[in-house]
Amino acid sequence: MTVTLAIPTMLAQLTGAKRVTVDADTVxxxxxxxxxxxxxxxxxxxxxxxxxxxxxxxxxxxxxxxSLDEGVADGDTVTILQAVSGGAGESG
Known part of the structure; x- marks a missing residue:
């Protein structure tokens, strides 16, 4: 099955693209x-x-x-999201 992976910006810096198509049967x-x-x-x-x-x-x-064992079908999209934390913290 042809599956599209939607990749977050931080990881897309390593792949060179925010969307990559692969052949796979599961997530x-x-x-x-x-x-x-x-x-x-x-x-x-x-x-x-x-x-x-x-x-x-x-x-x-x-x-x-x-589950990583979840099946995918031709044309499906798997999106990877990264949790982001941090911020300004407490101010004075």
């Missing part, structure tokens, strides 16, 4: 195909145990992807 397969093409993403997507990093959220089309 996890799409991520693995992306990493096969761009190995430098491995440390940003998966931790040392192989689990998805906790600050990432995945969406399959417009719904939360609940």
């Amino acid at each position: 996890g397969g799409a991520l693995r195909a992306l990493i096969a093409r761009h190995p430098e993403l491995q440390v940003h997507v998966f931790d040392e145990t192989g689990a998805l990093r906790t600050h990432l959220r995945l969406f399959h089309n417009e719904d939360t992807a609940h």
